[in-house]
Amino acid sequence: MSNTLNISDKDIIYYIKLSGQVPSLLEAIATRKIITDTAAKEGIKIEPEELQQAADSLRLANRLLKAEDTWEWLEKHHLSLDEFEELAQTNLLSAKLANHLFADKIEPFFYANQLDYSGVVTYEVILDDEDLALEIFYALQEGEITFQEIARQYIQNPEIRRAGGYQGIRPRSDFRPEIAAVVFAATPPQILKPIITPKGVHIIVVEEIIQPQLDEQLRQRIMGDLFTNWLKQQITTVEIVAKLAEDANYQSSKDI
DSSP states (O other): OOOOOOOOOHHHHHHHHHHHHHHHHHHHHHHHHHHHHHHHHOOOOOOOHHHHHHHHHHHTTTTTTTHHHHHHHHHHHOOHHHHHHHHHHHHHHHHHHHHHGGGGGGHHHHHHHHGGOOOEEEEEEEEEEEHHHHHHHHHHHTTTTTTHHHHHHHHHSSHHHHTTTTEEEEEEEGGGGHHHHHHHOOOOEEEOOOOETEEEEEEEEEEEOOOOOHHHHHHHHHHHHHHHHHHHHHHHOOOOOOOEEEEEEEEOOOBO
């Protein structure tokens, strides 16, 4: 015999309040209203074929390949088929509004902030001793030791140690400002003079600086960033007033 735990709407609201999720939930609701209101004001419409494609994309994103998968997913998330369609419509409306507002602003923004989208290939070792770091730096410059030898000796993480301190391709935002300024001003391949941060003394080899290309993937990323920032600005200009049921004597109903 299985036990049944009945959870009411009031239970859900009460938990949301106690867990401190009300502010983020209200902001999400306000964001949705801003999107729908602005889209209506701008005359943005959704055609039936577009909505069908959006619904198909939503199914694919959630790996709902079969009809039974969709029904199980809807039941798990307490959604009706109409609500699923509304979710797809909201996603599509958001994408169309972002394109409407920012499609012609992507290229100028990219060229004005091109450095922020550059990537760099680096190798790195972090030490605790500045004198030791300087000694190693000069030894590297003189070819008395290789960076791989330093990595094997001073890097604790086994995977990074085996890779010789390789950090992969990293964007400017991955670095502390004082490191980014030096790294992206380097002339690869170049060994940078040790840089001191709260984490320690960094010895960095800049192997390659990768200049960004404004391809479709980067266009979508920039549009998403511009749209997100715009939504945040809109949120700051409105007063969110919520009316939640108040019951000082409410206790969670756990009927088993």
